[in-house]
Amino acid sequence: MxxxxxxxxxxxxxxxxxxxxxxxxxxxxxxxxxxxxxxxxxxxxxxxxxxxxxxxxxxxxxxxxxxxxxxxxxxxxxxxxxxxxxxxxxxxxxxxxxxxxxxxxxxxxxxxxxxxxxxxxxxxxxxxxxxxxxxxxxxxxxxxxxxxxxDPFPQERRHSKTYTEIQAILRAHDVELEAKRKARLDEFTKLFLVMTYNEQPRNIRRASKKIDLSFDQTYIGTPTVKGYSKKDLAKRVADESKVKDMKTLKPGPVDAYAGWHVTTGPRTDVGKGQTDFTEPGRKADSAEYRWGWEVNIAVRVDSEAPGQKRFPALAVAATMSLPNVRVAEEAVSLMRAALALGLEAGVGDADKQYWANSLAERLHEPAFNLGFTPSTDYRTDRLGNQGGDHGALYIEGGTYCPATPAPLQNATKDLLGAVIDTETYRARIAGRTAFKLHVKEKPDAKGRTVLRCPALGPSPTVTCPLRELLKTRKVLEGVDSEDLPDFADKICTQHSVSFDTADNRRTAQAFDYGTKEWDKFHTHARNSIESLNNQVKSGGTEDIESASRRRVRGFGAAQIIVTMLLTNFNLRKIAAFISDKIKDDAKKQVNGEPPVALVRRRDREFHNPYTDTYPPDVKRPTKPKRSDSDETGGPPRRT
Structure with missing residues (x-):
């Protein structure tokens, strides 16, 4: 055989x-x-x-x-x-x-x-x-x-298109249908991510009453890699009209609704009704631009205890969008979707692509209305003194005394310009907080808040020649007479002044910019979203970036598949978090028994009359039985 x-x-x-x-x-x-x-x-x-x-x-x-x-x-x-x-x-x-x-x-x-x-x-x-x-x-x-x-962008996707067909698809697009179906697609994703959040034990879900977010975009490729430029689309259509035999044309793009993701270099944020003209430069490296879509993801972070890992870093909200288009609005959608978890709005952290570069009416105002407070870095042209109202100065998200010394105002500029080192910068930022106006009343329904001079009130932080009647025993920062304004405005003459928070909303932050508190949270938040993006992208279990693992064409199909992968990612993270917690609890046990709380030395060796505790080896003395009569010989107490 x-x-x-x-x-x-x-x-x-x-x-x-x-x-x-x-x-x-x-x-x-x-x-x-x-x-x-x-x-x-x-x-x-x-x-x-x-x-x-x-x-x-x-x-x-x-x-x-x-x-x-x-x-x-x-x-x-x-x-x-x-x-x-x-x-x-x-x-x-x-x-x-x-x-x-x-x-x-x-x-x-x-x-x-x-x-x-x-x-x-x-x-x-x-x-x-x-x-x-x-x-x-x-x-x-x-x-x-x-x-x-x-699917917000329905079209035929089985065959490659000529540029004339691409132009016809774009012209026939229904904007109202896009908005309706995009809302459905985002709700589909939201429902799955909320489900995964609710799969956590209650004590983990409620580790904080607030939902703090860190959000960003990450690129995913289309199953068909060939793209086109809207700048020269009309010229290509004109060139095709001169061709006699259309069969001689090279295969064109398939997805009319995708865009060029900028790998390196500045990015744009095209608003509603505008056209994105981003395209690879004629002499640019092809690796700088990639044809595809953006996945917008918000991860849960912790502003109360950054880095303590009180809960797993889950993707609590996600959407998909075209590159360079409505970046600010997608961030608002993430914040709105995150509120479906039933927690209060907290801090929203992001890089300069969002808070620093977006118009207030597109991002800051909607976020404020939802209850979220920004955390971010500033553009260099928005550092230092940015004007103010009623004589006060707006400096990097805070409202300060007009006599704030110039070195304190320009601390961040001097750090970036290598004029001072980090240690000096930290000291100046700490010193600048003394000149920050004090909040007398919280913002009202119209967004107005009452502030007062830092040299006034029950807890002043500076002394000022204009407030000579102030008496205090504290050793405070003093306002130099040379720094006093030439004209004393309301903040220097009145006991308090009403400020419109909208005037400073674009630069307002949850933490004083540049402080250790700000740096600790911002670093934690940025690391969290970058880590999540790295885990779900190429090389990981989910591998959402690679289109070779999701060949179904179209924007809607891509978001549905990404939703399934993010759902699985969250479930994996929850299981790993609980597993790690069980391991940590087991390590703390001694001989299979739970750890015994340490007893303080004063309770271990002496009688503590304040807490009425005795050492473990000392028998507690028997207390005399209380008499029915009072100590004055009066009548017996009534029971």
């Missing part, structure tokens, strides 16, 4: 197939492991917890025609598709519809099929090709039924 005729001792082997089995051929060389039914039950239950299925049905009813002839019932539901995608994300598999199909066909038990409402798959080798095509068609239709409800 030759090597090719060896009987391997298992079914499915046939000499006509060489050394391959029927199972291998049906799986195209892959092993289809059966998924445990309890895992399917758990995953399907989480899908129902999101309540996204009810929203999908509501959107379908909203879009339904007034009259319809009906149709054949779908063989695969959205519930089954979403459950399958979460299962694939959990095991780190690529988010291909073929993998979803194979999961339905080969990897579910009869009980799991019944749970998901799936028919039994034919396992016969003969005819398996047609069976797989049928299952793929049903799976694809089920997925696209879902994306069609939420």
């Amino acid at each position: 030759s090597a090719g005729d060896i009987d391997y001792g298992f079914t499915g082997y046939s000499p006509d197939l060489g050394g391959m089995t029927e199972a291998e051929i049906m799986g195209r060389g892959r092993i289809h492991d059966l998924i445990d039914h309890q895992t399917v039950v758990l995953t399907e239950g989480r899908v129902r917890k999101t309540r996204v299925l009810e929203r999908l049905q509501a959107w379908r009813d909203e879009d339904a025609l007034a009259f319809s002839i009906g149709g054949r019932p779908s063989l695969i539901s959205e519930r089954a598709v979403i459950t399958a995608m979460l299962l694939l994300a959990k095991e780190g598999s690529a988010m291909f519809l073929t993998n979803v199909r194979d999961l339905f066909m080969f990897r579910l038990s009869d009980a799991s099929r019944e749970l998901l409402g799936l028919e039994k798959s034919t396992e016969a080798f003969v005819g398996h090709v047609g069976e797989k095509k049928r299952w793929y068609a049903n799976t694809s239709r089920a997925f696209h039924r879902m994306t069609d409800l939420m």
